[in-house]
Amino acid sequence: MKSRLLNSVVAVGALVGAGAVGATSAQADELTLCWAAWDPANALVELSKDFEAKSGHKMKFEFVPWPNFADRMLNELNSGGKLCDLMIGDSQWIGGAAENGQYIKLNDFFDKEGIKMSDFIPATVTGYSEWPKNTPNYWALPAFGDVVGWTYRKDWFSRPELQAEFKTKYGRDLAVPKTFAELKDIAEFFQGRDIDGTKVYGAAIYSERGSEGITMGAMDVLYSYGFQYDNPAKPYELEGFVNSADSVAGLEFYKALYDCCTPPGSSDAYMSENIDAYKSGQVALQMNFAFIWPGIHADAKVGGDKSGYFPNPAGPGGKQFAQLGGQGISVVSASEKQAAALEYIKWFAQPDIQAKWWSLGGYSALRAVVEDPGFATSQPYAQTFLDSMAIVKDFWAEPSYASLLQASQKRFHDYVVAGQGTAKEALDGLVKDWTDVFEDEGKY
């Protein structure tokens, strides 16, 4: 009898135990986070181990190389796919994702959890989270601050013989350029030069045709020359703004820089090609997003004191802007694990996690991190990152951004790389293409 009783107790205990385990595993979800395949993604995998340990949820990652990232992920969103629970999507997707109900709106969640957008760098909130822009409607938490800036060979710049030659030729020191005109002088100075027995070139800039490369590069210059997307007083009025005389001068400059100072075979270069050109010691200057700086700094060949970083120089009128990169993290509407996905965002927004994110190589957009007194000196590129984030502008984030982007890719590549037509014709053509898109959208 005693034995039977004991057995019954053990059996009941086992059932209760099994139930408890079952209940735990029912709550623990496997979350899939989708992002681009690049260095910061690896840092996020490392960072997310803390979330797994604390929440009990398991993280899976779907990383797609940049050239195919938009194609693959927008296909996923448009088809209502359930692959991604969390999406770190490009800033330009926010309009379409919000209007088509592909991301869930996060305002109520932020209010409930005490997450304030005022705690993040304002440009990242506008760029990554808001739709419509400049309204308090949030669809993402700023996840990764990024901006186009420049990397240069500090060791080459500091060589006395090159400094002397540069001073004789240009009448000023070989130093970080303050204007684009100065940048071009430096690029021309290094173009075709023999350094330590190797022929080197001036600058690696964006020229990629397939996705967004040449638009990011050209816009990075055009902003500082005075390019505006539309009439600030009358939205979607493009004539005279997109193709203004300043814009034409900016595009002509970009082509001149491409023609004079890039390495041979640079007709389709974007982030990874520029990294390769720089790390292999081919170029003195490199245009690229700030995400590459930790990798450059750690590189055995060009890292450490051999490289320096500077924000986009000013245009001829003194204006100074830079192309915004980076992304926010959103919860996908089609996900069946939205509660767990929101848990991840809540965890990610914590100041200590954001500080760890920065230490692992992720560019935190949390002001508590970047405004910390020790931040600017924490890495050699930290101050440049701050300076650059203060001057950002971004491409259209309209639902029709893809059509707008494809038009600029074609117009810019036709002119800059293929040398067809003039800058004025390219920008006039762009006004026509963009006007057609906005007409289709019913904006007029």
Added chain:
Amino acid sequence: MSDTPIDRVARATPPAVAKRIRGLSDRAIAWLFVAPSIILLLAVNIFPLIWTVRLSFTNFRVNRPNAEVEFIGLQNYRRILTDGDIWLTMQATAHFLIWTIVLQVLIGFSLAYLINKKFRGNDMWTTIIVLPMMLSPAVVGNFWTFLYQPQIGLFNYAVGFLTGADPSSFSMIGSVNLAPWAIIIVDTWMWTPFVMLICLAGLRSIPDSIYEAAECDRASKWRQFWTITIPMVLPFLMLAILFRGIENFKMFDLVVQLTGGGPGSITELTSINLKREAFEKWRTGYASAYAVILFVTVFGLASIYVKALNKVKQR
């Protein structure tokens, strides 16, 4: 009593099943067997085609599920046929198509003619020649990108070695003048063996007795080539042209890997342009009309060509 396999199967068939089948006509049984294939064909080929035609008359965008879909008649077709950029992609496609076919037929036939002669190592050379067509187009595109690299590329080095030009002074895939030829060279390198194999099959199908009869009539080798070899290989050659024409009309992967359609839009073939419209700009209705136009073009040209091919075969 006969005991054929059919009789044994009939005896082994359970009476109920046999009764059911006995109730069906031969025609019904035949339909029963082909029905799965027909249903599959309707589901994956015919229905999407009809749906595409339907979408081509609308402004539907797959990334706007909430937007109202409007019937816009022939507007998409009108816009496509009056778009100068689309005509430029058609020109780029025609340039690519014509030159690849001309080169592949000339080189492929020449190689087949040589391989058809008996010589030592004949089989080994055949294997080596057909290797490129066994590779994935993505792999071929990638490694030719390296071969065309101005600073380290073997192709540029070879051209520099032969002509004395500086290898880094030209970029095959970055130059407006050279990029169309860069993709033609790679496609020719990859697919000439295919044309060669078809021509080889044609050459080996010609009976020796015909050449022996020509020899008896004291026909010269040149005359034998033009009056026996070419006419008898022609149907095979035309078949090869048909296959390569259809394949190259929809060429996508190799060109995307090599040039991405650039520089500018010089190598943007219709398939790349269509993909941009459908899956980058998400203009689904417009892209459907574009696809219908391409389908009608290919189908029409292929039909005319097949009729010509049949006439040649009947001669």
